[in-house]
Amino acid sequence: MSGGSLGRRVAAIGRRVRADYGGKDRAAEYRTLLEMARDAGYAMVSLGDFRAAVAADAEPPAGPILGLRHDIDVVDVAGNDAFLAAEIAVGARATYYLRLATAPAHAGFVGRLHDAGFEVGYHYEEAATLAKRIHARDRAAVEAQRSAVEAAFRGNVDRFRARYAPDLRSVASHGDWMNRALGFRNNEFVTPELLAACGLDFEAYDASVLGRSDAYVSDVATPPALWADGLGLAEAIAAGSTRIVMLTHERQWHTNRIASLRSDATRFFEGLAARLPG
Secondary structure (H helix, E strand, C coil), rough: HHHHHHHHHHHHHHHHHHHHHHHHCHHHHHHHHHHHHHHHEEEEEHHHHHHHHHHCHHHHHHHHEEEEEECCCCCCHHHHHHHHHHHHHHHCCCCCECCCCHHHHHHHHHHHHHHCCCCEEEEEEEHHHHHHCCCCCCCCHHCCCCCCCCHHHHHHHHHHHHCCCCCCCEEECCCCCCHHHHCCEEEHHHHHHHHHCCCCCEECCCCHHHHCCEEECCCCCCCCCCHHCCCHHHHHHHHHCCCCEEEEEHHHCCCHHHHHHHHHHHHHHHHHCCCCCC
16 A cells, blocks of 8 residues: 555544544534425435335325434434434434344343334344355355345345234335445345345335436445535535435444444454455
């Protein structure tokens, strides 16, 4: 790595640390955005309801529609409660995707989601998990284990459905550091046939969702930016988009130093283990 590349990498890490451990709470900003969408006439719905409303054979939505998706990547119940409170206050509904690693600590929160009529989904990462376990050095090593990944996915979907979401309709691929390191996505291992075999309607990145939206708003951005590609919800509304999907993460909106420390420590030790002999 050149000196310039190293410098940029160090600077990026510094910005990430400042955002995670010293950032401001954005709960009020999130609610303001939802109020803006409500006042502009948007129906704010779960991802499953968004997909149904924009399906090819569905009646055109009566007005603009906003599908709300949250990925619960870290253990920050307070941050997700803030999302939920804002959504209930403005009459919105959303889909919350939980990882196996974050679901247990959010069990009470999941109950509140069900009570409020929200959608609960599974945030899966079987391919990345297997790559770590076998100390994979390239994507070919993971591809060679496709049948094992599929079997793990089927089993985990069954367990997630039994424990957290009896009416589980959808899943969403988690983006792990191992995916970036080896150059593959977890959803490359989840085919339409596998979804159907598991009794699932769709994957959050399917064309039936994103392919029928005219704006995808995501907070997966490098600090100090909040929105990917500079496209936030306010900008999408101002541009006249009528079918918007918005993805948000608690870590971008709520400062929880303990949650960030746990996540960073897990990432460090996983990276260390990945470099050890298999």
